[in-house]
Amino acid sequence: MKNECSIVRDLLPLYSEDMVSTDTAAFIEGHLKNCEACMNEYERTKDPKPIQNSDDAAPLKNLSRKMKIKKINIIAMTTVFVVFFAVSVFVKLSAPSYLPYSEGIVTLEKYGDKGIILNFDESVTDFDYRVYDDPDDSSICYCDIEAxxxxxxxxFSKRNENLSAVVTGRSKPMFISYVPNDESENICIAKYDPYAENQIETDVDTEHVITLPRLTLGYYLIFAVSALAIMIIVWFVTRKKKQIRIWVERLGLYPAAYIISHFIISGICWATNSLTRDFFSIILLSVLLYGGLLLAHNIWYLKQSYTR
Ligand SMILES: [Zn+2]
Structure with missing residues (x-):
């Protein structure tokens, strides 16, 4: 035992700097657990300040408590990153790939006087439509369909039936258009007029309209990049004050997580035809990533505080 003590004491400076192999560290930790004298020596070399707690076992308890917390943090972090990866893959797999217009992709059917029924062909696995009044002429309205x-x-999905939906009219003529979402012109398929003899008229001439992708995500990205830049500057200014620096790092991780999530969802592009979906996907991913990064940040500081 005496012999072991002098070996351990020789190694303590290296151990406290985290410069020994895992085997050696395990050996030293094993010895420290059973040898009060060496433990005291270790505490003294590590912490020149007087130990406030007179209970001799307190530092050891504290050390093992910190190790336990670190272990829990590592498990939580791994879980969060696995979920983050799984959600990223799912979001990518379920991202809409808009279909160009083709004859028969959507056909219209009368639904009494109430409106029309949209029938999609088998290439369509999901769709959306939007009914809105003409901003300049409230006597007509529009229905834009995307698939x-x-x-x-x-x-994975095998559908037995094609999709269909009822679009309720607004007691006024409605122009029904297909939006291809590829920056080509929207195709006006028909005009539905509840009061006309021939309610659904397919040979309609309208203005040529292109539904352009939304750029909102770009503004959010610029905002996140600016926030991150500010946090980096604040970090440089406050880096000497550890307590403030830690909080600056915690805050700054969110814009970083947002930027990474943006690139996962939208790549280097920020024009999107599915703004709501893309935005919520980015928020979901960034929150998960932020959780993982916070845990990693905690683990980093816990590791440093062991040897303190
Ligand atoms: Zn000893």
Whole structure:
């Protein structure tokens, strides 16, 4: 035992700097647990300040408590990153791939006087439509339809029936258009007029309209990049004050997580035809990533505080 003590004491400076192999560290920790004298020596070399707690076992308890917390943090972090990865993959697989217009992709049917029924062909696995009044002429309204499929649906979903939906009219003529979402012109499929003899008229001439992708995500990205830049500057200014620096790092991790999530969802592009979906996907991913990064940040500081 005496012999072991002098070996351990020789190694303590290296151990406290975290410069020994895992085997050696395990040996030293094992010895420290059973040898009060060496433990005291270790505490003294590590912490020149007087130990406030007179209970001799307190530092050891504290050390093992910190190790336990670190272990829990590592498990939580791994879980969060696994979930983050799984959600990223799912979001990518279920991202809409908009279908260009083709004859028969959507056909219209009368639904009494109440409106029309949209019938999609088998290439469509999901769709959306929007009914809105003409901002300049409230006597007419529009219905814009978009249809898409996803990698997920192409791989896993087998549909027995084609999709259909009822679009309720607004007691005024409605122009029904297909939006291809590829920056080409919207295709006016028909005009529905509840009061006309021939309610659904397919040969309509309208203005040529292109539905352009939304750029909102770009503004959010610029905002996140600016926030991150500010946090980096604040970090440089406050880096000497540890307590403040830690909080600056914690805050700064969120814009960083947002930026990474943006690139996962939208790549280097920020024009999107599915703004709501993309935005919520980015928020979901960034929150998960932020959780993982916070835990990693905690673990980093816990590791440093062991040897303090
Ligand atoms: Zn000893």
């Amino acid at each position: 898409w499929t996803t990698i997920w649906d192409r791989w």
